Amino acid sequence: MTKNHELLYVAISLDIDPDANSAVEGRHDALSSPVGHDKIRVEACKRGLQKALELLDVYDLDATLFYEARTAQMLVADGMDLPTLSERHEVSCHSLKHEDFLGKVSGIPMDEKSIEKSIDKATEILVEIFGREIKGFRAPYTSINRTVVKVLERLGFHYDSSETVTLGTGWAGKPYSLEAFDSSLMELALPSFRDANGKKMSSYLWAIFEGRRISSEYIDAVLQARDVAKGGLFIFSIHPWHVYVDYRGNPFSNNQVKKNLENLDSILSQLKLTQGIHILRQDKYLENWLTK
Template sequence: MRLAAITIDVDRDVNMPLPGRREAGSAPRDGNDTPRFASSTQGLSLIVELLNDMSIRGTFFLEADTARHIASEVNIRNMLRGHEIASHGHSHEDLTGKKTGVFIDIAEKANIIDKASQIIQELTGQFPKGFRAPYQNIDNTVLELLAERGYLYDSSITNSITNGRINPHALSSGLIEIPLAKGVDANGKSIHSYLWPMHEGKRQPGDYLDLLDQYDDGLLVLATHSWHIVETFTGPLSRSLIDSNLDNVRMILDEALEKGIEFITLDKYVEKFYY
């Protein structure tokens, strides 16, 4: 059975780790790396509209602080009704400290997870069942903390499609790991199931359609950032380029459906196959 999921990381605009600081900033514009949220707000609205139009339910990994800023502008609970809500941390912290050099002890990791869960539930009415670590940086301590708090799965790591298969698997913590996918493009180069290189003009939709052809069984997780629909690493996009981004995402999802691939949210996958 070929299943797929479309997942959206809803985090601060063009987020970047800041050495010596736990919370992420935004890529500097005019020398200012203060977190911004306008592109994420706009992009979220646009991609939800697209998914609703296609009757596809997505999984939205909310960074709690970003969600709170978005909720001050729009009714995020109504906007995301019918979709899965998952957690992407509180302030896009690198929980391992690899990118920031900031050590976070177990108690503070627990506090970050708990605070994010509480805010997300208050804003959306859903307690998150899944987690994706900022920067995909995760360790066993975080996995254990998530399991202790009733989370069902993590989706932070990347696995290669092997022998036509890409499957979730159980972890020793009790969580299910639902990996992102990595394959090979037509030129023999590695390609990841994150769509952001396409938004940056470095990939075409056809590259991801080829990736979809590389698995015969399992769950292939596509991913993007809400802000990447309307802004790149180099700056905001024009309306025509925003529309092009949306058209490209629609093309990939449309073609996946044409290939007979069924879309499912990550929580429903876990509940269907593991509980």
């Protein structure tokens, strides 16, 4: 029998945000691409989310759902019973309107007060919809700075999950506090790693949906991590909309959608069969880790 501390922990996270969202010059919130249409769409997100949640049920897996509050509101308005569908999963926050907090694309960084106002409002909306405590946060574009972290800490979040760190000798997938930002907020970072050809790769599944990677490369990464990150957490991330539309907002062909769903299914089924790993929600991992 494998002892618990020798396992690799794996979390499956979903960033539930508008279809093909993109930051826009001159405004804080995100729009769906092409941004010239000045619109937010969630049709692909809705279909992708339904499929992803079905698959998670099929394989009996609990996930962490990072909801953009505006998207959650739109999905509920569209008749989706999010509280019931999300019941077994962790509900976390992915901002109010996918704000470009740092102003990297908008050109207008947000000040502390407006960041706090938007994250506070997002949490309020999610608590109202789901009736649960929101513990985790993932920033839009996975971009955080000292100000965002300070706000998260003040609002009582238990952890952030926005940073990307290279898995290996320096980091074994363990939580750490955001001391670099003068904060004691815990970080559950996303892993980056090398593929078989030495090329850098992330645990976001977008490259599969864009036809640039195959599912076995992600499983190989987990097998590698199982050796170098015992006791650590390997977080997968998925944008549900990406099953149906590409990052420019163009719908995939039926054939491509079928392939995307097969790939998603294949990753989950293979993870389920992999020895020496344990799949769990991010909040559960952090709880276990803190009580150790």
